[in-house]
Amino acid sequence: MKLTIGHLYPDLLDLYSDRGNVMILEKRARWRGIEVEVVRVDAGDATDVRGCDLLMMGGGMDREQSLVARDLQHRRLNVEQAVAEGTVVLAICGGYQLLGEYFETGSGERIPGIGLLDAYTVAGERRMVGNVMAECPLDGPMETIFGYENHSGRTYLREGTDPWMRVVRGGGNNGSDGTEGARKGRVFGTYLHGPLLAKNPRLADWLLGLALERKGTGGGFKSLVDRWEEAAREHLVRRLAELDGMESPHVGTGGTKK
């Protein structure tokens, strides 16, 4: 069995090393004996993304987003077909905005998205910057998710697209309605850099499981010893509690510690 991950625009959309998400998925699959191929998809390539089990698109500055948007329009149909055939999409921040209808920048430029998510984004007066803690349902108990946000855009979800997470700390989609990210079927968008999956190993496995469903096999693969990841998460909880002067929240269950 081979898992194919498509990395969209790795040179243009890689704010805060979002490519780490691809590395994490690759590693966690390989550690379980699953073969992985990472396909790089750059502007101008004629790659058919229907061959990918999962697509990852990182974040970027407004200028890079404009460049990507032009190319992405040509891929719209191909990406839509891939999703209809079961491909999972994970998009971070600027990439997330481009999955929606449009992103209107602070200078008034309207960058078109591909409408995979029923959402639109408009730049606000102040950027939302800082560490985020959110809660995300992973088919069961809520999982605490850590990430970092830095965006001018405020995203608003329309009917037909659900928020992916609820913000506990930080701005999230728009700083006002408590939502973070968006989910429509197998398409996921979030403002969380980090890289997201390095800080949230159970979320990484959950996405891997979804992507592997396309192979006729889902999650349920052997658990890994996430000693360093858990230590990093505990450190984050303590640090955020210090910053907020609040009680240490529960970090979620699972993960074996040595």
Ligand SMILES: NC(=O)CC[C@H](N)C(=O)O
């Ligand atoms: N971090 C990002 O990807 C930024 C996205 C976009 N340029 C914004 O400022 O909202």
